[in-house]
Structure formats: structure tokens, C-alpha cells
Amino acid sequence: MPELPEMENYRRRLVEAVRNHVITDVEVNREKSVGVPVAEFVRRVNGRTVVDIVRRAKHLVFALDSGDALLLHLMLGGSMHYGTAVQRPLDTCQVIMSFGEQHLYFVGLRLGYLHLLTASELRAALAKLGLEPFDPALTPQLFTSLLTRRSTVLKVKLTDQHVIAGIGNRYSDEICFAARVLPLRKTGSLSGEELAALYRAMHTVLEQAIAAGGYMASPFSTTDTTTGGYNGRFFVYNRGGEACRVCGMPIVRTENAGRKVFYCEVCQH
Ligand SMILES: [Zn+2]
DSSP states (O other): OOOHHHHHHHHHHHHHHHTTOBOOEEEESOHHHHSSOHHHHHHHHTTOBEEEEEEETTEEEEEETTSOEEEEEOTTTOEEEEEOGGGOOSSOEEEEEEETTEEEEEEOOSSSEEEEEOHHHHHHHHTTOOBOTTOTTOOHHHHHHHHHSSOOBHHHHHTOTTTBSSOOHHHHHHHHHHHTOOTTSBGGGOOHHHHHHHHHHHHHHHHHHHHHTOSOSSOSSTTOOSTTTTTTOOSSTTOBTSBOTTTOOBBEEEEETTEEEEEOTTTOO
């Protein structure tokens, strides 16, 4: 599932492609994906201008000049592609937004969605999210107190969207590796030094992943050479049994609360 770096990468691509552009046509092939009747979606979206695209955690918000917003969550299997009619993806597109000759294709929106919301509905939808990892309000002191307030498995805490929003299964494991801390530790057992290392690792891992374009396999458009640049750069995630890039020992794959967990027994403590 795309996480903060992937969605931030998409946001940057979308700002270049469609910000301040008028939506000249809209096609909805799956009503559930948009959350309102198709006719209402078309009436409220067609002809509007996308005034901005902002990211909140793993969501993107397309702000329309009417004050309405489109709230996107790709969940598992969702992706976006931008191009001409000839470049339309072969997979089923649940929603297509057109900008003249260019089209924004939404693919794989089955668990994911592109909900049409009013400004107040949008506020309500995002109200329960925790702080962004890069929010200046999230100081090392607050980070420590959020993690240790109640002792829980570190990975569970890092991926709890009500605590810190935007980190998922994949980057939580990478952050723990970079901080040299085992993801299944209880947060109450972490030393001040380990908490400081986790705070730094959260920033560096996410920054590097954003800079490299995240891990999404397929490019946003034919001219996009950024997306997916972080693929192949993971240290532990999905590398069970493979050699640790630092010490050479096999990466451990296990499960916790139904989620995959990866770590190196030698490098992490
Ligand atoms: Zn190692």
C-alpha cells in the first residue's frame, strides 16, 4: 500500500500536471469509488478547476474552485496514470478525469476511493489523523511522549495513523532498521538514545524515499522518470531470507497482529 513517500511523489507529479487546470470531462465506472451518485459527481466536478493538490498522511486532496474536495486514498492496488487517450491503462479505470486532451486515470480503486466531499465533510474525514512526521510541532520530546505514553509494540505504534500519520507497514520496518531497533520491541523499553535514533530515522528514511520517487512500480506518465526510484533500495521490507545489506545475515520475516514484519537480528537490538 502506498505510504507517505509514494503519495508525496504523486502530489508533486499532479501539481506539475493538473494544478490550475479545468476538468473538462469526468467518467465514473464504479459509483462506490466516489461515494456519491455518479450524476451528482459529474455535476459537481465537471467544469471545475483543480486549484491545488495537497497531501495529508496517505491521502491526497484535490481542492476544487467550488470549495468541494476530492479525497483520494489508494489503499491496496490503487494507482494513477496521466496521459492521452492512446496511453489509457489496460486495467479497468474506476474514474477518469479529463483535462482537454490529457486524462488522469484512476486504476485499482476497489478498497481505495476518490470521495467527493464538501469542505466540512473533508475536515471531518481527516479529523482523527495524528501529526505528520514532518510537522514542526512533532518535536523529539512530543515524539517520545507519543511513543511511550502507553507501552505497545513499536511497529504497531509507528503505523497507528491516530498517533503519527503517513507511515505504514513498509516504512515502519525501514525506519526501525535505520534506527537499529527491533520493530517488535515494546515502546516502554526504549532508551532515550533509541527514541532519538527512531526520530532521526523517521525523517531520513522518508526524505530519502520521497527524493527517490517512492516505490510505485508504474510511472505516472510517459515523461515521468522519478516514480519508483526507491524500488530495490529497501533494507529489510519484503527481503525475508535475503542477505542483510549491512551484515550479510538473512533478514528475518515474521508476523505481528496479522502484518508482515522484517528485521535483521544482528543489526537491530
Ligand atoms: Zn544486518
